[in-house]
Amino acid sequence: MSNSNSFVGSKIKGLRESKNITIEEVASRSGLSVEQVSLIENGQNLPSLGPLIKIARALGVRLGTFMDDNDSLGPVVTRAKDRESDHSLSFSNGAVDARKHMEYHPLAQQKAGRHMEPFIIDIAPAEKKEFQLSAHEGEEFIYVMEGGIEIDYGKETYTLFEGDSIFYDSIVRHHVHGIPGHSAKILAVVYIPF
Numbered sequence: 519m520s521n522s523n524s525f526v527g528s529k530i531k532g533l534r535e536s537k538n539i540t541i542e543e544v545a546s547r548s549g550l551s552v553e554q555v556s557l558i559e560n561g562q563n564l565p566s567l568g569p570l571i572k573i574a575r576a577l578g579v580r581l582g583t584f585m586d587d588n589d590s591l592g593p594v595v596t597r598a599k600d601r602e603s604d605h606s607l608s609f610s611n612g613a614v615d616a617r618k619h620m621e622y623h624p625l626a627q628q629k630a631g632r633h634m635e636p637f638i639i640d641i642a643p644a645e646k647k648e649f650q651l652s653a654h655e656g657e658e659f660i661y662v663m664e665g666g667i668e669i670d671y672g673k674e675t676y677t678l679f680e681g682d683s684i685f686y687d688s689i690v691r692h693h694v695h696g697i698p699g700h701s702a703k704i705l706a707v708v709y710i711p712f
Contacts, residue, residue: 524561526584531559533577547576568652585624596625634709641702644695651691656710659685665702669694
């Protein structure tokens with residue numbers, strides 16, 4: 519997992535340096551702290567997808583740019599055996615020092631120019647606590663494959679189980695996590711206008 523996090527972090531750092539943008543500028547443009555940006559660049563922390571989307575906007579690139587291996591213009595097929603390899607990304611629940619609780623398996627890393635980011639996400643059981651909600655442009659679709667999840671969305675909380683799905687606007691502050699004490703597997707598709 520750490521290899522993929524380092525890959526994303528080094529991509530961000532390389533893009534930032536090639537554009538002659540300082541960490542402070544990225545932090546200012548994205549609304550993140552300098553410490554958060556630095557930890558992400560060093561592959562030590564991926565707080566959630568929201569901050570990565572904000573960094574992508576701050577650098578003027580697509581989110582997918584941070585995850586791409588090679589660019590393909592045609593259809594991209596991701597085999598189950600490839601998905602289970604070490605291409606996953608581990609996210610914590612938003613706190614800088616939080617333990618990792620989500621493992622993202624990207625499904626379209628080779629697709630060039632994409633606006634959708636599909637993932638299979640393994641969610642570890644959450645201890646109930648205050649989550650740090652995030653908001654960003656776009657839309658998200660989630661389908662629960664196994665287990666159950668909770669989604670804090672604005673002032674509401676939605677509980678979904680296997681076979682349930684939800685589609686929402688990402689601009690509303692939200693957080694996805696497992697039902698306390700239970701793990702889950704979901705298919706998530708994030709659409710980000712560019």
